[in-house]
Amino acid sequence: MLLILSVIMTCLVALGLVKLIDKFLPGGARPIVSILLWAATFFLAYLIYESVMKPIRFDEAKNERYKVAVQTLLDLKKAQLGYKKVNGEYADSFDKLVTFIDNGTFDIITRRDTTIIDHKKNRAFNLTVNEKGEGGFFKDTVIINKIGTVSVKDSLFKGTERYRNLSSVKFKDLEVPVDLRTGFVFRNETKLPVFEATIDKNALLVGLDEELLAQENKVEDINEINGDKITLGSLVDVTLSGNWPKRYGKND
Structure with a gap:
């Protein structure tokens, strides 16, 4: 929008100058002066266009x-x-990263929340419990099992x-x-x-x-x-x- 307004204003100024030339300059000098003014107008319009487009082209290339x-x-x-x-x-x-991705593996694991007998706490309170831990303390824990491996490359960069x-x-x-x-x-x-x-x-x-x-x-x-x-x-x-x-x- 700024570019369009600038070009329009430049053309209007040029048109006004041409009208003044037609009114005050001798007939023989009018064509030459008019051509020079129009050339200067187009050159000025080009400079305005470039001043607006230069940062736009820079941003496009930068991005x-x-x-x-x-x-x-x-x-x-x-x-x-x-x-x-x-x-x-x-x-x-x-180099270490490339070698790792080419040759490394990740473990495939499963995690399962469960509750087990807290033998340490039972001993601290002198509690005797049966195999099921009845009458004693229990604690939450996570059981982790390794079920296989997968290559690092397939996991992180498969297909590229x-x-x-x-x-x-x-x-x-x-x-x-x-x-x-x-x-x-x-x-x-x-x-x-x-x-x-x-x-x-x-x-x-x-x-x-x-x-x-x-x-x-x-x-x-x-x-x-x-x-x-x-x-x-x-x-x-x-x-x-x-x-x-x-x-x-x-x-x-």
């Missing part, structure tokens, strides 16, 4: 690349959670080989590395594993308008990706959230 980058990080998150489930910590390299490219974001001819770091933090004297993965915005948006890219790196908006990196996880907090809004992908 395409961000969606691919976020999908890569979500795949990485899925792989790291699977690795931690089996190994108790996060993988500190992409995307996990082999977790180390970089590939968009057309562009390839941008994913920086992966792992560590531990302590919460109430408990050692907890953490990891952080980042993608540099400048590398991901290379080739786009540099002025708009500089603005993108400084953006502060809950509906945008703040800062100069796309980030998943943290090395100082126990979190697996990313710094992107949900329109680019799940973030929970």
Whole structure:
């Protein structure tokens, strides 16, 4: 709407100038001046059009690349959670993750809530009970049974080989590395594993308008990706959230 109004206003101004020329300039000079004015009008309209369309084209290209980058990080998150489930910590390299997905297995287990005789409590109260525990204390427990295994690949990435490219974001001819770091933090004297993965915005948006890219790196908006990196996880907090809004992908 702003673009249409700007072009209309430009054309109206040009039309007004042409009318003034027809009224005050000598007949021989009118055609040349009119052509120059119309050329200047069209050039000005083009500049207005470009000033409006440039950020629109930037946002379209940016959003395409961000969606691919976020999908890569979500795949990485899925792989790291699977690795931690089996190994108790996060993988500190992409090679470990690929090997784990190719060769690892998850246990298939069943859980059943039940009630059993609380022998310890019965002894503490000097209670003698029969085989059924009648006259004594009982406690709730969960019985866990392993009934089989399933491959990690089939469980997490069945039908896709995307996990082999977790180390970089590939968009057309562009390839941008994913920086992966792992560590531990302590919460109430408990050692907890953490990891952080980042993608540099400048590398991901290379080739786009540099002025708009500089603005993108400084953006502060809950509906945008703040800062100069796309980030998943943290090395100082126990979190697996990313710094992107949900329109680019799940973030929970």
